[in-house]
Amino acid sequence: MDMTVAKKKLGLKERYAVMTRGLDWTPSYQKMEDIYPYITYEGIKIHDWDKWEDPFRLTMDAYWKYQAEKERKLYSVLDAFTQNNGHLNVTDARYLNTVKLFLSGISPLEYVAHRGFAHAGRQFPGPGPRVACLMQSLDEIRHAQTQVHAVSNYNKYYNGMHDFHHAHDRVWFLSVPKSFFDDAITAGPFEFMVSIGFSFEYVLTNLLFVPFVSGAAYNGDMAAMTFGFSAQSDEARHMTLGLEVIKFILEQDPDNVPIVQRWIDKWTWRGYRVLTLVAMMMDYMLPKRTMSWKESWEIYFEENGGALFKDLARYGIKMPQCAEQIALEKDHLSHQAWSTFYNYAAAANFHTWMPDEDEMAWLSAKYPNSFDKLYRPRYEFWREQAAKGNRFYNKTLPMLCQTCQIPMIFTEPGDPTKICYREVDYKGDKYHFCSDHCKAIFEHEPEKYVQAWMPVHQIYQGNCFPEGTDPTVEGFDPLAAVLKYYHLEHGRDNLDFDVSEDKKNFAEWRGQATKNI
Amino acid sequence: MSTVFLALQTNEETRPIIEAILQDNPSAVVDEQPAMVKINADGRLVVRRQTIEDITGRDYDLQELQVNMITMSGNLDQTDDEITLFWKA
Ligand SMILES: [Fe+2]
Numbered sequence: 260m261d262m263t264v265a266k267k268k269l270g271l272k273e274r275y276a277v278m279t280r281g282l283d284w285t286p287s288y289q290k291m292e293d294i295y296p297y298i299t300y301e302g303i304k305i306h307d308w309d310k311w312e313d314p315f316r317l318t319m320d321a322y323w324k325y326q327a328e329k330e331r332k333l334y335s336v337l338d339a340f341t342q343n344n345g346h347l348n349v350t351d352a353r354y355l356n357t358v359k360l361f362l363s364g365i366s367p368l369e370y371v372a373h374r375g376f377a378h379a380g381r382q383f384p385g386p387g388p389r390v391a392c393l394m395q396s397l398d399e400i401r402h403a404q405t406q407v408h409a410v411s412n413y414n415k416y417y418n419g420m421h422d423f424h425h426a427h428d429r430v431w432f433l434s435v436p437k438s439f440f441d442d443a444i445t446a447g448p449f450e451f452m453v454s455i456g457f458s459f460e461y462v463l464t465n466l467l468f469v470p471f472v473s474g475a476a477y478n479g480d481m482a483a484m485t486f487g488f489s490a491q492s493d494e495a496r497h498m499t500l501g502l503e504v505i506k507f508i509l510e511q512d513p514d515n516v517p518i519v520q521r522w523i524d525k526w527t528w529r530g531y532r533v534l535t536l537v538a539m540m541m542d543y544m545l546p547k548r549t550m551s552w553k554e555s556w557e558i559y560f561e562e563n564g565g566a567l568f569k570d571l572a573r574y575g576i577k578m579p580q581c582a583e584q585i586a587l588e589k590d591h592l593s594h595q596a597w598s599t600f601y602n603y604a605a606a607a608n609f610h611t612w613m614p615d616e617d618e619m620a621w622l623s624a625k626y627p628n629s630f631d632k633l634y635r636p637r638y639e640f641w642r643e644q645a646a647k648g649n650r651f652y653n654k655t656l657p658m659l660c661q662t663c664q665i666p667m668i669f670t671e672p673g674d675p676t677k678i679c680y681r682e683v684d685y686k687g688d689k690y691h692f693c694s695d696h697c698k699a700i701f702e703h704e705p706e707k708y709v710q711a712w713m714p715v716h717q718i719y720q721g722n723c724f725p726e727g728t729d730p731t732v733e734g735f736d737p738l739a740a741v742l743k744y745y746h747l748e749h750g751r752d753n754l755d756f757d758v759s760e761d762k763k764n765f766a767e768w769r770g771q772a773t774k775n776i
Numbered sequence: 777m778s779t780v781f782l783a784l785q786t787n788e789e790t791r792p793i794i795e796a797i798l799q800d801n802p803s804a805v806v807d808e809q810p811a812m813v814k815i816n817a818d819g820r821l822v823v824r825r826q827t828i829e830d831i832t833g834r835d836y837d838l839q840e841l842q843v844n845m846i847t848m849s850g851n852l853d854q855t856d857d858e859i860t861l862f863w864k865a
């Protein structure tokens with residue numbers, strides 16, 4: 260009798276080929292250009308889609324298996340966190356403002372990333388990138404959901420998180436991350452991949468997630484640490500996708516090089532401007548600091564990004580020019596941002612405060628070239644004023660940059676005592692910019708950026724009050740009306756940390772948890 | 777040569793993997809951070825299945841590493857036997 264010999268299991272490379280190329284087909288009764296309508300207009304030329312390969316060679320069956328395991332791990336930790344009143348284990352209640360910033364600023368972007376990768380994947384005629392985009396699209400919706408689930412435990416006890424998505428679409432500073440992603444998903448599929456897949460995931464993600472996640476670990480936040488790590492385990496794959504996409508496009512045709520270079524220049528700058536929020540989180544909002552913004556920029560961008568661009572030089576790709584200006588800003592970025600949020604604490608969904616003496620000493624040590632000279636005196640003045648009962652709340656709305664939508668708070672490259680203003684006249688209107696880079700981005704695509712929904716303009720035009728508001732009545736308080744439109748409660752969700760309900764409640768609850776009363 | 781790195785969660789599953797990486801990569805340096813281990817190497821870093829299996833005494837599928845990875849830098853190539861991170865320049 261013949262024995263049936265068990266067929267040898269396919270190797271990783273063959274399995275990948277079977278589960279990607281093997282699942283594709285050539286359409287017979289529809290034209291390729293009708294099925295993939297967005298694939299040529301950006302000017303990118305692709306000759307052989309099969310040259311694209313996922314270096315992890317992950318196939319859908321293995322994907323589900325490992326993702327399920329990640330979810331099981333994550334949710335058992337979240338249960339333990341809730342059962343153990345984990346929210347009382349964070350360093351101090353100021354830390355929670357990091358969570359609020361993350362939930363309203365970043366989590367909604369995960370959802371938009373989900374949509375973006377679903378869209379891009381649909382548009383690519385190659386099965387390799389299509390499968391990788393499908394996985395990333397699923398990853399991103401998982402990130403949005405797990406972040407909302409993890410943070411919902413904090414929302415039971417602390418203020419400012421109750422309507423994060425409503426806030427994301429309306430609150431002035433949240434238009435910075437929101438417009439960044441909206442800009443990316445309204446670009447063509449190739450630009451989307453370069454903007455999010457490469458510039459954001461590969462070049463900048465370490466500056467967003469690693470400080471945030473290790474910040475959570477340092478500050479006793481087990482919930483954020485766990486969802487952070489769970490999301491980050493997908494990130495390694497996203498980074499690989501981003502790098503492969505770039506190499507693939509560049510290898511396909513030399514005409515692609517200048518187009519890709521322009522996108523890298525644009526998106527590195529756009530992403531860096533969004534990271535302003537992370538810079539101030541690292542230097543001011545984590546009660547126990549991990550490393551300074553400047554140190555993390557030096558490790559993850561200058562060192563690591565330097566290695567990357569050296570590697571890409573063989574294709575003719577250069578380090579984006581904006582890196583020079585970013586290097587000049589690294590001594591100032593977080594301080595200028597925190598000063599702004601301190602000013603506008605009445606209009607935000609989280610609290611701000613002045614650093615204490617120890618924290619000022621840390622900042623002096625980390626920023627010897629700038630802190631004592633430029634920022635400490637300002638803080639000391641504000642602290643004095645607050646002690647006298649004059650805590651400064653700025654009620655004048657700032658001018659915004661038309662491209663990044665950040666208030667015009669940044670200083671001239673090389674002169675930190677002078678605010679940087681740039682402007683452009685376009686079709687009879689004047690547009691303002693925070694920098695030469697934001698100005699250049701606008702000038703290349705003015706018809707896109709004139710449509711930007713600028714929060715300050717919208718408030719002045721009367722579009723950010725609850726329906727039925729009459730701004731002409733005597734004693735009308737515009738800030739109160741805007742907060743209602745944001746679904747924020749004055750005196751509860753906003754203002755200085757010192758007078759907050761969060762501070763009071765946290766102290767009381769932690770007291771109950773450690774004493775027999 | 778530029779540095780490549782791989783960062784893994786600190787846990788029981790990654791302990792033998794880190795040990796294997798240190799055995800197989802003479803230039804590898806461990807940087808322990810809160811809840812995370814970052815391994816830096818000069819230009820090239822290899823994770824070998826056989827070494828992990830020798831340490832743990834059980835079969836290991838390199839794709840299991842997906843669960844515990846945090847971040848990395850460098851070009852990547854994965855086969856049944858190895859994961860390699862490398863810079864070409
Ligand atoms: Fe994500």
Ligand SMILES: [Fe+2]
Nearest residue numbers: 660663693697
């Ligand atoms: Fe700007």
